[in-house]
Amino acid sequence: MSEKLGNVESPSSPTPGDAVAVADIYAPTEGLSKKGVLMWRLKLMAALVLPVYLETLDYTVVATAQPHIASAFNRLDLQSYIGTIYLLTSTVFLPVFASVADVFGRYLALQLALLFFLLGSALSTGAANMPMLLAGRGISGIGAAGILTTVRIILVDSSSLKENNIMSSMLVLLYAVGFSTGPAIGGALLQVSFRWIFAINLPCCVVSILLVFLLLRNRTRGALPPQLRDVRCFADEIKPEDQPVVEVNTFVDKLLRIDWIGAALFVAGGILLLLALNWAGNRGWDKAEVIAPLVIGALLIILTLTWEYALERKQRVFFSGMNGDIVEGKSERKPLPKAFMADAMIPVKVLxxxxxxxxxxxxxxxxxxxxxxxxxxxxxxxxxxxxxxxxxxxxxxxxxxxxxxxxxxxxxxxxxxxxxxxxxxxxxxxxxxxxxxxxxxxxxxxxxxxxxxxxxxxxxxxxxxxxxxxxxxxxxxxxxxxxxxxxxxxxxxxxxxxxxxxxxxxxxxxxxxxxxxxxxxxxxxxxxxxxxxxxxxxxxxxxxxxxxxxxxxxxxxxxxxxxxxxxxxxxxxxxxxxxxxxxxxxxxxxxxxxKPASQAQVAAKKEEESSGSIVISGESLRSGVAAPNLAPLQERTDSGKSDVVVVGDEKAG
Known part of the structure; x- marks a missing residue:
């Protein structure tokens, strides 16, 4: 039984497993023709080439120009920190942006990363002294972490092995271009002024933000509902009929889903560890200024993993109904404490x-x-x-x-x-x-x-x-x-x-x-x-x-x-x-x-090819594996070229 919503048929009584919007989970090329797949890849390449190139260019150019930049401020003693602080922030914020991409969606995460990179580059370009330059480098590193993480996530979101193979190759190609041209561009910019090494990022960031807006808005994976991170992580311990549907709609609710405690512990511990490793190369491993951050950083990382375990355990107990009374098959649970509403930044089960x-x-x-x-x-x-x-x-x-x-x-x-x-x-x-x-x-x-x-x-x-x-x-x-x-x-x-x-x-x-x-x-x-x-x-x-x-x-x-x-x-x-x-x-x-395509998915594909309609299997919606990208479908239905129909078995509604 289903009800008609415009040109889209949707199950009228979805099960908890079906409570996922089409835009939330998808395989971007599923249901598209060969021409559509090619166009999607070209749009993706056009939108991501500048962000990836920016991150790679900054990485290769600054590495060879550090002595010249530090000499301009008469602080040659701090030259290594120009690269070090960028390396620190671009490393420790990688898992943080993964959480942001899950909670707020890939598009918003990438735009936020580009904004950080733009601000950091502007600060570095106009730096009046070395501390101001280092602050700009640190902010740029946060943006670089977001760019690197979100771009890679977008490219591997597809559930198709073939698509992942092609997308990963695209990323390597983009990196190869940056690594090949970076040193030469850096040398040319340095001949004019070291500030151009950072200033070149400004117009490129603005263009990148516009391209991502025009080409990727509503075309990448959106915010994941909490049950995908909280319930599916424990799916082997919870019966499908007992899986709760957790509604998270407001901005504040989404902020609560970010693992702020885990992120703070991880960032602090990661920075101390990386600083110790950087200092050890020049100062020696037996120095107090190396041993102290090394030990404290390691303890903070251990504390991070302990918190992640505690967070997951609390959620496992909550979602399995062990802390509530079961009445007529339903669990009357106490509210989950806000501190434990976050999605674990680094699930212990993954490790x-x-x-x-x-x-x-x-x-x-x-x-x-x-x-x-x-x-x-x-x-x-x-x-x-x-x-x-x-x-x-x-x-x-x-x-x-x-x-x-x-x-x-x-x-x-x-x-x-x-x-x-x-x-x-x-x-x-x-x-x-x-x-x-x-x-x-x-x-x-x-x-x-x-x-x-x-x-x-x-x-x-x-x-x-x-x-x-x-x-x-x-x-x-x-x-x-x-x-x-x-x-x-x-x-x-x-x-x-x-x-x-x-x-x-x-x-x-x-x-x-x-x-x-x-x-x-x-x-x-x-x-x-x-x-x-x-x-x-x-x-x-x-x-x-x-x-x-x-x-x-x-x-x-x-x-x-x-x-x-x-x-x-x-x-x-x-x-x-x-x-x-x-x-x-x-x-x-x-x-x-x-996982190979199911019979329902194969039938949907044949139906689409024979009728010209775009068909989504109910099983795809329920599993979150093969639901197609909503934006291209909307374009085709709006133009009257095709209808979108949901087909499936009795479980789909």
């Missing part, structure tokens, strides 16, 4: 999944490789090879084509086998081998070999980049898409921080070790003053800039360059155990099982 943990660890290793290659190949090119910052940045372009090739191979593997784990396994094998070959090329001081093996590392990274996200996404229920995506991104960003901290420590240690173990014949070949300078450098910070190295006598410069060559080589070697372990663990990944 119990072997596949989620392994793919996150592999993403962590991938993040280590990407960031270390960008920073330490640049160190090698500038200090050892004597190239300028711009020329060294150009050398990094070789990594991007490798990612493109790896992505193409991964697409074919996933398409042919239906399993992303095989691409993960092959790419996971290539990465440690490539790292070993890069270290060998550094030892040989052969730029051509370094460039070639960078391409190889890019191939391995590209082969795992998309499939890791796809495997994690399909290893969990639909309702956990956002949180699983955020965990993947957080692991990748955390990997970059850990990689830089580890490799910086090893670089400094190996450089000092090289100086301490200089052959006597080498010391004898230097003048006594130069030999003294070498010994003094062991306990001073005289080698912390390229200009300081260039100021040394020629024979002493060569000793320093050889020491850095030795240190960079061991920095790459130190990543091999991480990536090797990730490869071994990934061999144990389970096969994903993508």
């Amino acid at each position: 119990g999944s072997f596949d989620v943990l392994v793919t996150s660890f592999a993403a962590l290793g991938s993040g280590m490789v990407m960031l270390v290659i960008f920073y330490f190949v640049a160190i090698f090119m500038v200090i050892v090879s004597g190239k300028s910052a711009v020329d060294a940045g150009v050398q990094l372009i070789f990594f991007a084509p490798g990612m493109g090739v790896g992505t193409t191979i991964a697409i074919r593997i996933v398409k042919r086998t239906g399993q992303p784990k095989y691409a993960i396994n092959l790419g996971g094998l290539i990465i440690p081998v490539a790292l070993g070959l890069i270290s060998m090329a550094v030892y040989n001081n052969t730029e051509g070999q370094i460039e070639g093996f960078m391409v190889m590392a890019g191939v391995g990274t590209g082969m795992t980049f998309g499939p890791l996200a796809i495997h994690a996404r399909f290893s969990q229920p639909e309702s956990r898409v956002a949180v699983v995506t955020a965990l993947q991104l957080f692991a990748r960003s955390l990997g970059g921080t850990i990689g830089l901290a580890q490799c910086s420590t090893i670089l400094n240690s190996k450089v000092q070790h090289y100086f301490h173990n200089l052959p006597q014949s080498t010391l004898d070949s230097l003048s006594s003053n130069n030999a003294t300078d070498v010994l003094n450098s062991l306990s001073s910070s005289s080698l912390d800039s390229v200009s300081a190295i260039n100021a040394l006598p020629a024979d002493l410069q060569q000793v320093v360059r050889d020491a850095f060559q030795y240190g960079v080589r061991w920095s790459f070697i130190s990543l091999i155990p991480w990536t090797g372990l990730a490869f071994l663990l990934a061999l144990r990944l389970s096969k994903i099982h993508v």
Whole structure:
């Protein structure tokens, strides 16, 4: 039995499982023709290309321009914080924006992220002093976290493996463009003024906001009803007929769904941990200013997980009716305390999944490789090879084509086998081998070999980049898409921080070790003053800039360059155990099982093709798996081209 609503038939007596609007959950290309699918992808690419490019461009440009920016304020001692504070906020706010995307919808989350990025860029552009610049960088990092999270969630929202494969590849393509052109653009902007590095974001942000408004408004997944996060997480413990329908309509109600306590604990703990990792690379792991934030940050993360467990347990008890009396089959529950109305930011049940943990660890290793290659190949090119910052940045372009090739191979593997784990396994094998070959090329001081093996590392990274996200996404229920995506991104960003901290420590240690173990014949070949300078450098910070190295006598410069060559080589070697372990663990990944279309969905598709109407199966509405995008359907019904009909079985109404 159903009632007519305009051109749309809707069940008149929906069950609790059906109480989900079409716009809330959908597979964006379900029910569309091939031309419609192509148009959707083009619109999506047009709307997301600038946000992704902005985030990538900022990441690559500022990294090479930090010394010049800090010098403009005569605060070279704070140059590392220009990148560090951006890295901190862009990492710890990733899970927060995943919650925002679930509660307020993907569109609003992306617009909020772009607004933060715009404000941060404006503040950095007009900075009158270093603190103002750092504040702007921190705000920009929050926006970058939102852009990165929301874009990735939008691209993996589809329940189709094929669509996820294509969307993940689109994202890698967008990143490759940013990584390829970023260093060159940064060098050109720096020749004019460092402020243009931030000012270029302003018009791009405004255009992005307009494009997202025009192309994605009402076309992306909307706010998820609470039962998808609260009830479906415990669906295996609650009978379908006992699932409550929780109404959350007002803005205040939605704010209460944000896990503010978990977010505050996680952000505080994450910032302290990341600061400790950043400081450890230069100050040493035995310093109080490193140990204190490391310990406190770890305790806050543990407290975060404890709170998430308590939150989920309270909700489980509430929704299962254990705290109320059962009267005539209905539960008369006491109101749930407001503090426990939030959707868990990091569901503990997700962290119990072997596949989620392994793919996150592999993403962590991938993040280590990407960031270390960008920073330490640049160190090698500038200090050892004597190239300028711009020329060294150009050398990094070789990594991007490798990612493109790896992505193409991964697409074919996933398409042919239906399993992303095989691409993960092959790419996971290539990465440690490539790292070993890069270290060998550094030892040989052969730029051509370094460039070639960078391409190889890019191939391995590209082969795992998309499939890791796809495997994690399909290893969990639909309702956990956002949180699983955020965990993947957080692991990748955390990997970059850990990689830089580890490799910086090893670089400094190996450089000092090289100086301490200089052959006597080498010391004898230097003048006594130069030999003294070498010994003094062991306990001073005289080698912390390229200009300081260039100021040394020629024979002493060569000793320093050889020491850095030795240190960079061991920095790459130190990543091999991480990536090797990730490869071994990934061999144990389970096969994903993508739910095939049901008979009702197949019948709906045939009905649409034969009648020209757009048909939605009642089962799709109930399961939240295959309901199509409402906005394109509305356009077609408004134009009179087709009707929208809901078909289904007796459970659908």
